[in-house]
Amino acid sequence: MKLALIGFGQAGGKVVDQFLTYDDAIDGGFVESAVAVNTATTDLRGLESVPQKNRVLIGQARVNGHGVGADNELGGEVTEADIDEIQHAIDRVPTHEIDAFLVVAGMGGGTGSGGAPVLARHLRRIYTQPVYGLGVLPATDEGGIYTLNAARSFRTFVREVDNLLVFDNDAWRSAGESVGGGYDRINREIVERFGLLFAAGEVGHDDHVAESVVDSSEIINTLSGGGVSTVGYASETVETDSGGLLDSLTGSADSGLEDGAATNRLTSLVRKATLGRLTLPCDAGSADRGLVVATGQPTQLSRKGVERGRQWLEDETGSMEIRGGDYPRTSADEVGAVVLLSGVTDVPRIDQLQQVALEAQETTEQVQATAQDEFASLVDTGGELDALF
Ligand code: GDP
The missing domain is CATH 3.30.1330.20 (Tubulin/FtsZ, C-terminal domain)
Incomplete structure (x- = not known):
């Protein structure tokens, strides 16, 4: 099936870049267009295959090209504010030729985690084609903030897409691998699996096994009904x-x-x-x-x-x-x-992610409250010292 790929944030952009390479390598023909969206200039510059004109920098007024620093609420806000910039890039996609959109993002960070659900909602309002999400879950050792971001993004993203395809970094990491090298390998695993699936719906029907070839409508029907x-x-x-x-x-x-x-x-x-x-x-x-x-x-x-x-x-x-x-x-x-x-429902990893996220949320609230008290007592002199103004 023909897809318009939109990579949101660093992970999203890198995976979309890799999809382009894979599509070429297998002569798959499932990528109609590829767009990358980010708040960080350097991440967009690091891409190899996404065409320059399809790289969209958002949030310049707020973060000046420096990224949102794992703040996914900010990621969502700047996406809302700059949705027209993204739309301009999507306007160049021959949407009458595509079967679906695929919005790809790492869910533990800031830009993709917050922005991908906002973009998915926007696309579903405008286009008749299904909008799928490909969400990458963080590894468990990435820490509380990434887990909390991922759990909140998951909850929102799954609601805003026609189906959320999920890849769990935790299940695919290898001990002793460098982060960079690890992601390159993991990204190849991602694009092979999802790429073969989407390319399957792109085979011409003049083939001698035509009647048994998977059609894009079969992929769409399997994904319809939503869920994960x-x-x-x-x-x-x-x-x-x-x-x-x-x-x-x-x-x-x-x-x-x-x-x-x-x-x-x-x-x-x-x-x-x-x-x-x-x-x-x-x-x-x-x-x-x-x-x-x-x-x-x-x-x-x-x-x-x-x-x-x-x-x-x-x-x-x-x-x-x-x-x-x-x-x-x-x-x-x-x-x-x-x-x-x-439509899978028995997913222990999601239960665990939500549990850890709840704990992280509570701890963050406690730490913030304690920090405020401690700061107040640090600057408080019992009313004896006057501030300048
Ligand atoms: P953003 O740029 O603010 O959207 O955040 P990132 O995409 O850098 O990071 C979000 C999460 O994505 C991280 O917590 C990692 O779990 C994951 N991640 C980052 N880069 C990659 C990558 O190249 N491949 C994969 N599979 N995961 C990545």
Whole structure:
């Protein structure tokens, strides 16, 4: 499906930058336009692929290009104030060509955390296309302010979008990795999962497996109904040259679609994708709707495998709304399964985030009250000393 991507804040901009690179690399064609919005000049300058003219600096009157310093209320305010600046950039997007908007932001900071929900609300008022959010949760060790920001932003963002796709940095960080290097790797994981999903709805229907190819309307229908979504992905490298791994697995590379080994492989990839690490870990059984996408070379995409995987997911979720299809990629050397779980409700990480945020909020209020008292007693001289004015 064709998307207008809007990266809000530093994380949002970097992920959108990476989406552009990935779309190019897989020849996906799912990015129609990409815009980056920020309050910090340096963050916008650091982007590589988002076109210069689509980089929008907001909040200059308040923060003069220096960012909002993890103050997400300020992030929201400057977005409200400068919404016309963002709209000018979106006016250049050929919106009649897009299937949806995707607003991407890190939820723990200030600009994206506060601004993304404001922009989503604005877009939904103006356009008929769905507006999806891609929200990145902070890692647990980032501290109370980031957790509090993320919990408040989550609550608002999920209300303002047609569906909130979530990625949890905490579930994807590796010990001993530098922050910068870590984000680069994590951002690649993000764009691979969501990119394959969105690119799946962009395949031409003249393909020989046309009837089983995933259509953008299937992605939209899976996301409709709102709530929170998560994505799983599992893949296996498959050699396609004769005498290679595929031949040894299936007996013949040409036997393709209905081959038993290919069927089993896809069914088990669907299970691995669902039960392995999701972008937002949760109980898959709590999903309302789902979509299974098989990716790889057309000869390796077993229709029976997708169907079995789809049925398995139906049993697992107890949902009657599980869709399935292919995303054939002639140049791929892997077979994979992408599983989109939509409307998930059993998400321990969100419960924990809200709990820690509440504690952080209470502590902040206490600290502020104590600080005020202490300051008052610091400057108080019992009325004996006069102030200058
Ligand atoms: P903003 O510029 O004020 O919107 O804030 P940032 O985007 O810098 O940070 C918000 C949160 O996003 C941080 O707490 C991190 O959890 C996360 N973050 C920052 N940069 C990246 C990135 O490149 N990738 C990912 N996955 N997360 C990031």
